Amino acid sequence: MPLALLALAIGAFGIGTTEFVIMGLLPQVAGGLGVSVPTAGLLVTGYALGVMIGAPIMTILGTRISRKNMLMLLMGLFIVGNIISAAAPVFAVMLIGRIVASLAHGAFFGIGSVVAAGLVAPDRRAGAISLMFTGLTVANVVGVPLGTFVGQSAGWRVTFLIVAGLGVAGLAGVAKLVPDLPAPEGVRLRREAAAFMNPQVLLAMAMTVLGFGGVFAAITYIAPMMTEVSGYADSSVTWLMVLFGLGMVAGNLIGGRFADRRLMAMLYTALGGLAVVLALFTVGAQNKAAAAVAVFLIGALGFATVPPLQKRVLDFAHDAPTLASAANIGAFNLGNALAAWLGGVVITAGYGYTAPNAVGAVLAAAALVLAFVSQRLEHRSARSLQPATEPVSTPAAEAARP
Structure with a gap:
């Protein structure tokens, strides 16, 4: 490199x-x-x-x-x-x-x-x-x-x-x-902004908001969740955040490696796994060991989506990638803000410190649904561009095929 x-x-x-x-x-x-x-x-x-x-x-x-x-x-x-x-x-x-x-x-x-x-x-x-x-x-x-x-x-x-x-x-x-x-x-600004007219760019950004929102719904409230529910001491929160960071590193590298080979398969795996882990974390946070494993997996699965989603934005906004790429980074932060707010809402409503995990599971599952929609639209578009007698085989379709 x-x-x-x-x-x-x-x-x-x-x-x-x-x-x-x-x-x-x-x-x-x-x-x-x-x-x-x-x-x-x-x-x-x-x-x-x-x-x-x-x-x-x-x-x-x-x-x-x-x-x-x-x-x-x-x-x-x-x-x-x-x-x-x-x-x-x-x-x-x-x-x-x-x-x-x-x-x-x-x-x-x-x-x-x-x-x-x-x-x-x-x-x-x-x-x-x-x-x-x-x-x-x-x-x-x-x-x-x-x-x-x-x-x-x-x-x-x-x-x-x-x-x-x-x-x-x-x-x-x-x-x-x-x-x-x-x-x-x-x-030109008009040309850069035109990238946002592509449904695939918008779908990738929506997946970014929802998928990463699933991560931060849980992590924003990780300190009270670990101390009040899992039974960890306050001093343990630091190493739990380090564990989360190690998961981020691993997930980011794995996501980059496999997104170059099977991009959509990587997205399906990461988003589906994230939804499952968050759902299990909602009911299993009382166990210290399970909670620690969940913290690592949330970081790994969440950040495994970063390279494929960023690459997908670049692929579909290839004529004007700069603004779309930067806007997708903003989408990560929008997901953070949205998830933190929703997590606070359910806690304030009296559902407890594990409730943000359930919110995160729903957000990640919604992102997974959008991933299926995105690939279906891509396959439909690829078929419409091919003669009826020829099989669909485009670089985009091959890269997206799970």
């Missing part, structure tokens, strides 16, 4: 760390800025909203800039946002810093996916995308626990300064290793 993928993975590592580390530092940030923990939680919400809004806007603004230079500018924005967060004297400034950093998130992964896919042969694109996203998954195994430890020991401001340093490393890597790819010719 090209070394440029390493630079993209480093940038992804920094972005993943800053996105998730705040969850482990909310009490420290709240105390340092003189606000309540629920108010500090707006730093998570603000980041997610910034990703959703910033992904298409930053991608559109970058259509006339070479992809390498745009990636460098995005890493610069990420660095500035984290420095603002580290130096914030009041909560409002901290929130601004989080939003500034989030504006780089979606466009970096969207443009980075296009760059990663373009660095390798067509039959290795999903694997290349998964290697870039490995930086995001490894962040949850290494970056987030270490960042939480540093924040609790030396202060949360130090954590964000270190994250800014990761951004500097990512910027240097992109500058040194990513080839100087020119701006895509003939890119």
Whole structure:
């Protein structure tokens, strides 16, 4: 694999760390800025909203800039946002810093996916995308626990300064290793937006929202679920999140490997398995061992969907992939926000801390239904393009055949 993928993975590592580390530092940030923990939680919400809004806007603004230079500018924005967060004297400034950093998130992964896919042969694109996203998954195994430890020991401001340093490393890597790819010719907003008229692009994004929503319905409330239902000590939550991160790494790599061979089969397996695990987790969370296994599998099965869904968006938006790819990253965050809200609704309604798992199972099952619909539409479209006397055999159909 090209070394440029390493630079993209480093940038992804920094972005993943800053996105998730705040969850482990909310009490420290709240105390340092003189606000309540629920108010500090707006730093998570603000980041997610910034990703959703910033992904298409930053991608559109970058259509006339070479992809390498745009990636460098995005890493610069990420660095500035984290420095603002580290130096914030009041909560409002901290929130601004989080939003500034989030504006780089979606466009970096969207443009980075296009760059990663373009660095390798067509039959290795999903694997290349998964290697870039490995930086995001490894962040949850290494970056987030270490960042939480540093924040609790030396202060949360130090954590964000270190994250800014990761951004500097990512910027240097992109500058040194990513080839100087020119701006895509003939890119127009109308042409980029036209990708959203393709039902397959919309279906892939809907699967992203629902499938990843299934993951975060459970993981958002993993701390009270593990301590109140499974009986783990508060101190055990950290290593359980590491276990979740290890699942993310494994699932992402497996998803990338098999999506290049049997993309739709990989989606069926991951989404179906995720729905089953979440359903079983709803009734089996009381068992410590079963709960730990479920946490790992949720991470693995959830992130096994990332490379195939991102590749599917690129395949069907091949004439204008950049905006669609970035928007799909926003769809991940939309799924996060939707699932967290739905999970809170069922808990507030009195159904207990395991109820979000049932919500996640329903979301994952709905994504699986959409996967079947998507492939059926693709086969129908392929048949309509072939003479009645000829068998259907197109590259798209073959790639999608389970």
